[in-house]
Amino acid sequence: xxxxxxxxxxxxxLARPEIDDSPAWEFLNGVPTQKPMPxxxxxxxxxxxxxxxxxxxxxxxxxxxxPELRCAFSNRSLVTDIAIxxxxxxxxxxxxxxxxxxxxxxxxxxIEILSPQQSEVKVLNKITLCLEQGCALGWLIxxxxxxxxxxxxxxxxxxxxAVDGEIGRGDDPLPILPGLDLTLTATxxxxxxxxxx
Amino acid sequence: xxxxxxxxxxxxxLARPEIDDSPAWEFLNGVPTQKPMPxxxxxxxxxxxxxxxxxxxxxxxxxxxxPELRCAFSNRSLVTDIAIxxxxxxxxxxxxxxxxxxxxxxxxxxIEILSPQQSEVKVLNKITLCLEQGCALGWLIxxxxxxxxxxxxxxxxxxxxAVDGEIGRGDDPLPILPGLDLTLTATxxxxxxxxxx
Numbered sequence: 001x002x003x004x005x006x007x008x009x010x011x012x013x014l015a016r017p018e019i020d021d022s023p024a025w026e027f028l029n030g031v032p033t034q035k036p037m038p039x040x041x042x043x044x045x046x047x048x049x050x051x052x053x054x055x056x057x058x059x060x061x062x063x064x065x066x067p068e069l070r071c072a073f074s075n076r077s078l079v080t081d082i083a084i085x086x087x088x089x090x091x092x093x094x095x096x097x098x099x100x101x102x103x104x105x106x107x108x109x110x111i112e113i114l115s116p117q118q119s120e121v122k123v124l125n126k127i128t129l130c131l132e133q134g135c136a137l138g139w140l141i142x143x144x145x146x147x148x149x150x151x152x153x154x155x156x157x158x159x160x161x162a163v164d165g166e167i168g169r170g171d172d173p174l175p176i177l178p179g180l181d182l183t184l185t186a187t188x189x190x191x192x193x194x195x196x197x
Numbered sequence: 198x199x200x201x202x203x204x205x206x207x208x209x210x211l212a213r214p215e216i217d218d219s220p221a222w223e224f225l226n227g228v229p230t231q232k233p234m235p236x237x238x239x240x241x242x243x244x245x246x247x248x249x250x251x252x253x254x255x256x257x258x259x260x261x262x263x264p265e266l267r268c269a270f271s272n273r274s275l276v277t278d279i280a281i282x283x284x285x286x287x288x289x290x291x292x293x294x295x296x297x298x299x300x301x302x303x304x305x306x307x308i309e310i311l312s313p314q315q316s317e318v319k320v321l322n323k324i325t326l327c328l329e330q331g332c333a334l335g336w337l338i339x340x341x342x343x344x345x346x347x348x349x350x351x352x353x354x355x356x357x358x359a360v361d362g363e364i365g366r367g368d369d370p371l372p373i374l375p376g377l378d379l380t381l382t383a384t385x386x387x388x389x390x391x392x393x394x
Contacts, residue, residue, distance in 0.1 A: 026363075028363040028364070029362070029363045029364060029365040031362055031363045033362075033363055119342060120317050121339060121342055121344045121356060122363060124346065124354065124356065125356050125363065125364050127353075128353045128354050128355065128356060131353035132353055142318060145316060145318055147318045149318060149321065151353060152353075153352065153353055154351055154352060155350065155351060156324075156325045156328035156329055156348060156349075156350055157321065157325050157348070157354075158325065159318060159321065165226070165228055165230075166223075166225040166228045166230055166319060167225070167226060167318070167319065167322050
């Protein structure tokens with residue numbers, strides 16, 4: 001879905017009240033587009049991952065996970081599925097509370113979860129824009145294929161699949177931000193989509 | 198399609214005569230799988246790109262393009278859509294002819310063209326295996342989306358789309374191997390799929 005046929009500036013885009021409608025609108029390459037409406041696996045993985053990352057990463061409190069956070073930088077405005085920020089990157093009020101604002105930078109770690117029929121290359125485009133602007137880690141999660149591709153700013157992507165086959169690595173620990181400790185595997189993450197009887 | 202349910206060694210796999218049937222079989226992570234049968238756009242792009250790369254790259258004769266070349270390395274056997282080798286990487290007979298052999302290394306530049314319904318992550322897996330083993334450049338071409346994702350061993354991927362929209366860069370020169378000169382764009386490449394009336 002496209003908001004307007006004419007090219008806008010980032011300022012024009014951010015001034016429009018409807019951009020925070022659900023699903024949120026994004027602004028890339030001068031073109032406003034609306035995120036797809038999340039389905040069950042997307043919603044589930046987004047919540048469980050954000051929870052796990054916040055509650056299991058050591059040292060505790062070093063990073064915070066923000067679902068659907070708007071990040072504006074390089075004349076773009078993205079709404080990532082999960083933006084993970086190191087504590088020191090979070091804008092604070094003088095009272096030490098989080099500022100009531102979006103962020104004006106790429107997150108330290110970005111996670112995108114592919115929706116059915118969503119263009120993989122468009123989602124990858126969001127991740128690479130972040131990686132070019134200081135983001136250290138990008139995960140692209142494909143719930144249908146049960147695969148996670150991990151992108152870095154300085155080396156080739158690594159692929160992890162929870163399906164036995166030509167990719168493998170389902171039980172290998174997924175790469176996380178440097179200096180932190182968290183063990184998550186693709187098998188574990190896609191296991192969250194199972195409902196116990 | 199899978200050749201056998203049991204895990205094989207690379208030697209077992211390479212000893213099977215049917216692996217060079219068409220479409221060719223590949224061996225990744227202990228699992229033999231058959232490439233999809235190419236459709237019109239795949240076949241067309243494979244030929245035109247191989248021709249353009251060989252005939253237009255300066256200095257002439259510095260690189261050679263090999264469609265459907267078998268490359269065995271790291272206990273895997275891949276058949277890439279186009280493997281591009283620098284002249285000095287091509288195994289030669291004492292008479293200076295190309296040896297009648299596959300290659301035992303990753304190509305210098307690998308190009309994969311996505312087929313309809315083919316798993317993007319499985320194709321990406323082939324590219325990353327090459328990049329981890331000395332390959333300097335990987336192109337992943339998606340004819341349906343008219344996009345080309347260019348992967349590097351040492352930096353984030355770059356995306357080029359011939360469709361006007363949120364990605365852009367359709368008229369930007371695509372990255373090629375260092376030290377060579379060749380100007381190709383996504384718009385130009387996907388233009389090869391048009392048949393003049």
